[in-house]
Amino acid sequence: MRRVLVIGATGLLGQYLMAVGGEMGLEMQGTCHRTVPKDGADHLSMDITDPASVIDGLARSEPNVAVLCAAMTNVDQCEREPVQAYAVNMEGALNVASACRQSGIRMVYISTDYVFNGLKGGRYHEFESPDPSSIYARSKLEGERVTLDTSRDSLVCRVSVLYGWNRVGGKGNFVTWIIDSLRKGQNLRLYNDQFVSPTYAPAAARDVLDLCARGARGIYHTSGPDCLDRHEIGLRVCQAFGLDASLTSPVSTADMPLLAPRPPRSCLAVDKAEAELGRPLTDLRQGLMAMREGEPRGSR
Ligand SMILES: NC(=O)c1ccc[n+]([C@@H]2O[C@H](COP(=O)([O-])OP(=O)(O)OC[C@H]3O[C@@H](n4cnc5c(N)ncnc54)[C@H](OP(=O)(O)O)[C@@H]3O)[C@@H](O)[C@H]2O)c1
Structure with missing residues (x-):
């Protein structure tokens, strides 16, 4: 693995794959779509729904490995626009997979804990059968x-609720949304019946690239190791950033319904990745501490 193409390099995970890959001494090339990167990076333009655009991008960058981060990631938007969701998340993946096979390029696909229905009551392992409940999750599966x-x-590589500072685009994530809202003094109602495994994007980027470098294939869970409900995550963000926890209140999904169904407990077991990598994956406490220490100037 020498040259890596990150498809969707302006997204949250994609930008950290670019940064971490560079630190690892890999030759990194990214692709962008609609977002113009704030950091002035020299990305190739690629639309994964267009096979010719994918073939052209791979031919120009000649990578050994292509990591597909690009996706339609807004779960409720996928429910409203199912045709577009499948076009990006399923046909887009097929376009990339076919072009990679044609050119002998290894492909890494980033997926989601939402492929599980969340009804098991415990953490899901890689060998367990998916049963997605939303358009987003079905199209990702x-x-x-x-x-x-x-x-x-x-x-x-499956991840869950990605968080971290977005240094390239303007889009927030669950943790930055909590920080921004509470700093403005806004009240937040956070679900106490949706359990997830929050995933620090820079750590996941390293895990994905390390697994790839070790020749791992098949499915791996590369989320954080915790299993926490969203209100509890909010409380931990308050603790880490010195924010007013009394502005948060727990709410159930039944009391504040969402358009697309969410699994009640889609936590992932990460022992397979930990065994392969020979180290524990980054938990929420470590991720929040790293965020606090690395907060970009002028973000407050
Ligand atoms: N975010 C989460 O909490 C979460 C949880 C579990 C799994 N995942 C998975 O992890 C991966 C990375 O998520 P993320 O949150 O880092 O993503 P993100 O920040 O939403 O970024 C998505 C990227 O995909 C690009 N993109 C969208 N449509 C495209 C198209 N047709 N052609 C080419 N590029 C396109 C976007 O570019 P433009 O904006 O310019 O269109 C953007 O760079 C995704 O596969 C997602 O399904 C995410």
Whole structure:
């Protein structure tokens, strides 16, 4: 693994794959779509729903490995626009997988804890059967399947509720939304019946690239190791950033319904990745501490 193409390099995970890969001494090339990167990075333009654009991007960058982060990630928007969700998350993955196979490029597909229905009551392992409950999750599961069906060398890494500072685009994430809202003194109602495994994007980027460098293939869970409900995550963010926890209150999904169904407990077991990497994955406390220490100037 020498040259890596990050498809969707302006997204939260994509920007950290670019940064961490550079630190690891890899030759990194990114792609952008609509977002113009704030950091002036020289990305290739690529639309994964257009096979010609994908083939052209791969031919120009000639990577050994292509990491597909690009996706339609807004879960409720996917529910409203299912055709577009499948076009990006399933057909886009198929376009990338086919072009990679044609050119002998190894593919890494980033997926989600939402492929599980969340009804088991415990953490999910890689060998357990998915049962997605939303359009987003179904289209992502199809993306996994086309990736794994196209080449047995492919790697699928599932993450859950990504967080970290977004230094490239303007889009927030669950943790930065909590920080921004509470700093403005806004009250927040946070779900206490949606349990997830919050994933620090810079740590996940390193885990994905390390797994790839070790030749891992098949499915790996590369989320954080915790299993916490969203209100509890909010309380921990308050603690880490010295914010007023009394502005947060717990709410149930039944009391504040969302358009797309969410799994009640989609926490991921990460022991397979930990065993392969020989180290524990980054938990929420460590991720929040790293965020506090690395807060960009002028973000307050
Ligand atoms: N965010 C989470 O909490 C979470 C949880 C579990 C799994 N995941 C998965 O993790 C991956 C990374 O998520 P993220 O939050 O880092 O993503 P993100 O910040 O929402 O970024 C998505 C990226 O995809 C690009 N993109 C969208 N449509 C495209 C298209 N048709 N062609 C090419 N690029 C396109 C976007 O570019 P433009 O904005 O310019 O269109 C952007 O760079 C995704 O596969 C997601 O499904 C995310």
